[in-house]
Amino acid sequence: MSNGNGIAIDVKGLSKSFGGREVVHDLSMQVKRGSIYGFLGPNGSGKTTTIRILCGLLTPDSGEGTCLGYDIRRDAEKIKRQVGYMTQRFSLYQDLSVRENLEFVARLYGLTDARGAARDMIRRLGLSGREEQLAGELSGGWKQRLALGACTLPNPQLLLLDEPTAGVDPKARRDFWNEIHSLAAEGLTVLVSTHYMDEAERCHEIAYIAYGYLLAHGTVEEVIAKSALTTYTVTGEDLNELGAALTGKPGIDMVAPFGTSLHVSGRNVPALEASIAPWREKSGLNWQKSSPSLEDVFIELMARSKDNFQ
Amino acid sequence: MSAVEHPEPRRDIREHFGFLRRSYAMLIKEFIQLRRDRVSFAMIVMLPVMQLTLFGYAINTTPHHLPSAVLLQEDSDLARSVLKALENTKYFRFLYEVHDVDDFDNLLKSGKVLFGVEIPRGFERAVRRGDRPALLVAADATDPVAASAALGSLGMVVQTALAHDLYIGGPPEMPFEIRAHARYNPAANSSLNIVPGLVGTILTMTMLIFTALSVTREVERGTMESLLSMPIKPVEVMFGKIVPYVLVGFLQAFLIIGIGVGLFGVPVLGNLVLLALLSTLFITTNLSIGYTISTLVQNQLQAMQMSMMFFLPSILLSGFMFPFAGMPAWAQYLGECLPLTHYLRIVRAIMLKGATMENLRFDTLALAGLMLLAMTVAVTRFRRTLD
Numbered sequence: 001m002s003n004g005n006g007i008a009i010d011v012k013g014l015s016k017s018f019g020g021r022e023v024v025h026d027l028s029m030q031v032k033r034g035s036i037y038g039f040l041g042p043n044g045s046g047k048t049t050t051i052r053i054l055c056g057l058l059t060p061d062s063g064e065g066t067c068l069g070y071d072i073r074r075d076a077e078k079i080k081r082q083v084g085y086m087t088q089r090f091s092l093y094q095d096l097s098v099r100e101n102l103e104f105v106a107r108l109y110g111l112t113d114a115r116g117a118a119r120d121m122i123r124r125l126g127l128s129g130r131e132e133q134l135a136g137e138l139s140g141g142w143k144q145r146l147a148l149g150a151c152t153l154p155n156p157q158l159l160l161l162d163e164p165t166a167g168v169d170p171k172a173r174r175d176f177w178n179e180i181h182s183l184a185a186e187g188l189t190v191l192v193s194t195h196y197m198d199e200a201e202r203c204h205e206i207a208y209i210a211y212g213y214l215l216a217h218g219t220v221e222e223v224i225a226k227s228a229l230t231t232y233t234v235t236g237e238d239l240n241e242l243g244a245a246l247t248g249k250p251g252i253d254m255v256a257p258f259g260t261s262l263h264v265s266g267r268n269v270p271a272l273e274a275s276i277a278p279w280r281e282k283s284g285l286n287w288q289k290s291s292p293s294l295e296d297v298f299i300e301l302m303a304r305s306k307d308n309f310q
Numbered sequence: 311m312s313a314v315e316h317p318e319p320r321r322d323i324r325e326h327f328g329f330l331r332r333s334y335a336m337l338i339k340e341f342i343q344l345r346r347d348r349v350s351f352a353m354i355v356m357l358p359v360m361q362l363t364l365f366g367y368a369i370n371t372t373p374h375h376l377p378s379a380v381l382l383q384e385d386s387d388l389a390r391s392v393l394k395a396l397e398n399t400k401y402f403r404f405l406y407e408v409h410d411v412d413d414f415d416n417l418l419k420s421g422k423v424l425f426g427v428e429i430p431r432g433f434e435r436a437v438r439r440g441d442r443p444a445l446l447v448a449a450d451a452t453d454p455v456a457a458s459a460a461l462g463s464l465g466m467v468v469q470t471a472l473a474h475d476l477y478i479g480g481p482p483e484m485p486f487e488i489r490a491h492a493r494y495n496p497a498a499n500s501s502l503n504i505v506p507g508l509v510g511t512i513l514t515m516t517m518l519i520f521t522a523l524s525v526t527r528e529v530e531r532g533t534m535e536s537l538l539s540m541p542i543k544p545v546e547v548m549f550g551k552i553v554p555y556v557l558v559g560f561l562q563a564f565l566i567i568g569i570g571v572g573l574f575g576v577p578v579l580g581n582l583v584l585l586a587l588l589s590t591l592f593i594t595t596n597l598s599i600g601y602t603i604s605t606l607v608q609n610q611l612q613a614m615q616m617s618m619m620f621f622l623p624s625i626l627l628s629g630f631m632f633p634f635a636g637m638p639a640w641a642q643y644l645g646e647c648l649p650l651t652h653y654l655r656i657v658r659a660i661m662l663k664g665a666t667m668e669n670l671r672f673d674t675l676a677l678a679g680l681m682l683l684a685m686t687v688a689v690t691r692f693r694r695t696l697d
């Protein structure tokens with residue numbers, strides 16, 4: 001390992017525009033070695049662009065930083081050797097079989113025994129018996145596994161996974177995350193973007209990005225604490241009417257239905273409590289003060305950033 | 311998962327082999343993809359076979375039995391022998407005999423005949439008097455290629471026919487002698503010229519399209535993103551994509567020349583090894599140009615359009631369809647920039663004239679130069695990032 005310090009990704013002030021539209025704005029982040037770093041944010045928030053900058057596929061307009069100790073502007077070739085990048089869209093060769101795809105990657109990275117390495121990976125992925133199947137004919141879940149296998153095959157130090165579990169069934173999603181955790185346990189650093197809150201909670205650290213701005217980062221607990229949000233959970237009847245009535249009242253920053261309950265959140269606690277007071281004692285409604293969920297925090301962040309940046 | 315660690319000193323040696331290794335990885339991948347694409351694979355064989363047999367037999371620049379009409383304004387022996395002589399050249403086949411000028415014009419105008427011969431009133435008498443009467447031959451010159459060969463044969467034919475009829479006994483000595491000498495192809499057999507030309511044309515078309523689509527296909531299928539995130543250099547991608555098709559091109563050239571020799575009796579007077587070597591150079595040049603196109607365009611449709619933009623001038627300005635020397639100077643300069651021009655000279659010279667490397671130095675250098683130019687453009691144009 002070329003540098004001994006505990007930071008895998010260290011970037012400052014990254015910006016990137018496409019056709020005059022800024023997609024990533026002044027983004028700084030640090031990712032510890034051996035950690036799983038979750039990258040969250042709505043569609044079009046700049047997650048993919050940031051990941052592409054980190055692995056040298058895009059050059060930032062401004063900003064600097066290192067990835068595995070290599071300069072992201074100058075040493076893109078060296079970074080590529082140590083980084084496994086799993087694209088959002090399946091980007092292995094659909095007309096090559098599972099084995100041929102893996103052997104291609106192994107050869108490209110110069111593994112001494114390409115066939116052996118591909119064979120071992122097929123076994124590890126549980127794809128034995130499917131090795132001659134064309135990659136394009138695999139189901140969504142198997143495609144994801146194969147893609148993960150292909151990018152871990154050359155023993156990278158850093159994995160960049162761009163929405164790896166989009167459109168995959170829950171069982172395959174769970175298996176996928178178990179695999180990511182066992183890879184991290186072996187010392188791999190993983191940066192993974194996702195939309196799923198349950199996946200965010202499986203990350204060691206998370207960052208929330210919206211409209212190109214990094215809005216929050218830290219552990220899940222830190223992000224929730226930093227939001228300074230107080231949430232009341234209401235259960236009962238006519239929650240839709242209640243929600244409509246509360247929206248926009250002073251101190252109420254967010255009203256969001258969650259299954260059979262309604263989450264009412266705000267940062268200014270006295271104002272929030274004053275606004276909900278008329279409904280607190282209403283029969284048929286059960287109010288409970290709770291800490292906000294990660295989803296509450298993100299929806300609130302997104303709503304706030306929308307006002308600020310759009 | 312064990313981290314592979316390379317001791318630093320070995321790294322440089324590994325780097326050297328890295329080029330070959332990564333090009334090889336790319337090459338194997340391309341081969342598998344080509345093999346799996348059955349239609350393309352079948353086309354590699356079918357295209358040259360179909361085109362060669364079709365065009366080899368169909369294209370004939372010295373056509374025979376052209377439909378003709380005669381406007382007969384007198385029915386004399388001399389007129390009859392002129393017509394007979396014309397028919398004996400096998401260029402003309404007289405389908406109509408008319409006596410009215412309007413009918414004559416309509417036949418030509420409607421395209422029912424390509425030639426019309428008018429024998430004027432008092433033709434025989436004028437000849438005997440020594441008045442040198444005019445014998446009008448009207449040709450439909452909208453297709454000059456078809457008309458020229460037949461027109462060229464007229465003078466002598468008529469003269470000989472007249473000589474026979476005017477004098478009893480053997481034909482008198484002519485005041486001058488016309489000697490036509492068609493070198494290399496004395497029978498004016500088109501296929502001798504067409505078959506070597508088709509080698510070049512078919513190779514240009516197939517090679518160009520194979521590689522013109524190669525990079526855009528990766529971009530459109532999304533595999534380029536993955537490929538770019540891996541440690542492979544533009545030159546390695548290019549070699550990996552070109553080499554498999556050199557073999558394909560070689561197979562095609564072998565097929566075409568084989569059919570040319572076997573079916574059309576085209577000789578190969580020169581050295582076969584030299585022909586194979588220079589054909590490989592030509593194939594690689596075309597693949598490089600196709601690959602360059604691929605790095606310039608954004609999608610497969612554009613790649614096809616640009617290939618056609620290159621292919622059409624190749625056919626028209628290279629000397630395949632029309633004589634190179636007949637073109638204006640600027641068009642000749644343009645033609646010199648096309649690989650097909652040089653290859654046509656090479657392949658015709660080796661097959662028909664038995665030329666050696668000595669004779670072909672300029673065209674070989676030109677091909678190599680064009681190849682290097684295309685490769686340089688391709689490598690510099692290849693985008694290493696998605697910017």
